[in-house]
Amino acid sequence: MFPHTRLRRLRKNSAIRGMLADPMPEPSKLVWPTFVVEGSGVKDEISSMPGQHRYSVDTLLGDVDRLLESGVRSVMLFGVVDGAHKSSDAAYALRDDAVVQRAVVELKRRFPELFVFTDICVCEYTSHGHCGIFSEEGEVLNDPTLELLSKMAVSHTSAGADAVAPSAMMDGQVAAIREALDGNGFQDALIMSYSTKFASSMYGPFRAAADSAPASGDRKSYQADFRNSAAALRESELDESEGADILMVKPALFYLDLISEIKRRSLLPLAAYNVSGEYSMLIASAERGWGDLTMMVRESIAAMARAGTDIIITYWANGYMEILKG
Numbered sequence: 001m002f003p004h005t006r007l008r009r010l011r012k013n014s015a016i017r018g019m020l021a022d023p024m025p026e027p028s029k030l031v032w033p034t035f036v037v038e039g040s041g042v043k044d045e046i047s048s049m050p051g052q053h054r055y056s057v058d059t060l061l062g063d064v065d066r067l068l069e070s071g072v073r074s075v076m077l078f079g080v081v082d083g084a085h086k087s088s089d090a091a092y093a094l095r096d097d098a099v100v101q102r103a104v105v106e107l108k109r110r111f112p113e114l115f116v117f118t119d120i121c122v123c124e125y126t127s128h129g130h131c132g133i134f135s136e137e138g139e140v141l142n143d144p145t146l147e148l149l150s151k152m153a154v155s156h157t158s159a160g161a162d163a164v165a166p167s168a169m170m171d172g173q174v175a176a177i178r179e180a181l182d183g184n185g186f187q188d189a190l191i192m193s194y195s196t197k198f199a200s201s202m203y204g205p206f207r208a209a210a211d212s213a214p215a216s217g218d219r220k221s222y223q224a225d226f227r228n229s230a231a232a233l234r235e236s237e238l239d240e241s242e243g244a245d246i247l248m249v250k251p252a253l254f255y256l257d258l259i260s261e262i263k264r265r266s267l268l269p270l271a272a273y274n275v276s277g278e279y280s281m282l283i284a285s286a287e288r289g290w291g292d293l294t295m296m297v298r299e300s301i302a303a304m305a306r307a308g309t310d311i312i313i314t315y316w317a318n319g320y321m322e323i324l325k326g
């Protein structure tokens with residue numbers, strides 16, 4: 001007790017603080033989510049997410065090369081298509097020559113050591129922008145959507161994806177995808193489920209980037225309600241029982257308590273998705289002179305690690321070396 005105990009002794013200079021610091025996550029703990037588009041020679045910066053781009057497959061290769069050099073060994077791919085490729089049944093998403101499938105083929109050919117996750121959801125490919133089959137009555141139909149998600153997962157895996165990441169928040173999606181993958185000989189493909197994914201207001205910059213905002217209504221009937229923590233925990237428990245290999249909480253920073261709680265309840269690896277709004281709000285704050293960007297990012301990444309994440313999916317991944325140097 002004070003005055004014998006003085007905690008300031010343990011932080012009196014930078015050397016002792018450094019000795020006692022928890023390590024920052026290694027680059028190998030990070031996954032870089034990124035966006036692929038049709039065409040060639042495309043690298044368009046996303047205005048709502050400075051430092052992030054929409055890439056055609058050829059230009060993506062160059063930036064993934066740099067990513068690997070920096071020690072980050074994994075990407076998660078999202079397809080972005082124009083209106084001509086969108087339909088009510090998201091048929092384009094299932095084509096073996098769709099943009100994500102081609103990107104997977106090229107990435108794995110050029111970088112066999114790269115671990116490739118693909119997002120499995122149809123909202124980027126539906127004309128109505130919802131994450132599943134949409135009924136005339138304006139409802140997203142759960143069970144018919146499962147078949148769509150399963151076919152998409154099989155197509156991505158046959159292109160060479162190491163893992164699929166279903167994000168549609170349909171009940172039973174993990175079990176359906178596992179069965180489809182196993183039935184097609186892809187027993188070794190992992191499923192990283194977006195197991196606890198909230199209907200969050202922090203996805204705005206992503207929706208602008210991926211052009212995936214619903215044309216009408218919202219996603220509150222399928223994504224988790226941030227006001228109901230018991231249901232949010234059940235979502236991850238259910239996905240574990242359906243055979244998910246990795247669980248995930250999305251967004252990350254407003255839900256560190258649930259990350260800790262899920263980590264305590266489950267022995268499965270746990271990922272946190274540090275979403276677009278969490279990325280862009282730090283940039284916006286720094287641009288206004290309200291904080292040092294690198295230090296804010298370091299603090300937020302340390303917080304996600306401390307909460308219990310094994311894997312951090314973050315747009316900071318492609319600049320992580322500079323952030324680590326701080």
Ligand SMILES: [Zn+2]
Binds near residue numbers: 121122124
């Ligand atoms: Zn979706």
